[in-house]
Amino acid sequence: MIPEKIPTREDIERLQASIANEPQVEIQTRHYFADGMYCREVARRKDTLIVGKVHKKEHFYVVLQGEVTIVGEGKRERIKAPRIMVSQPGTKRAVYAHEDSVCMTVHRTFETDLEVIEQELVEEDPNAVFLPGNILKDKALT
Secondary structure, three states, rough: OOOOOOOOHHHHHHHHHHHOOOOOOEEEEEEEEEEEEEEEEEEOOOOOOEEEOOOOOOEEEEEEOOEEEEEEOOEEEEEEEEEEEEEOOOOOOOEOOOOOEEEEEEOOOEEEEEEEHHHEEOOOOOOOEOOOEEEEHHHOOO
């Protein structure tokens, strides 16, 4: 569970490091492309905690189904679907699912290769547990 205080970026990075050695779940992710847009739909089970990567560009973040708490640098909000938000670049967030939930992000890009998209839209994060496309790093090694 996410702590009650509003965390700093350093707090979220410590959280990411502390859960990196815990058992990880595969996250069902679907990718959609349309005329200069990329949409990533992520389904997460109840009680799943995801620490996201930092995006370089402003984009939409949509809670389609369920209820989640999103904490970022200086902000904490419990959100029940449906909800559309504009996500600002440069923010590291953690998202906790209070119930089975589906969230999505929508980005501007003409790219369709997930590795190229990640390089274009996301800051490098050597501590992330997921590769482009939300593939678990451990899974990629087997």
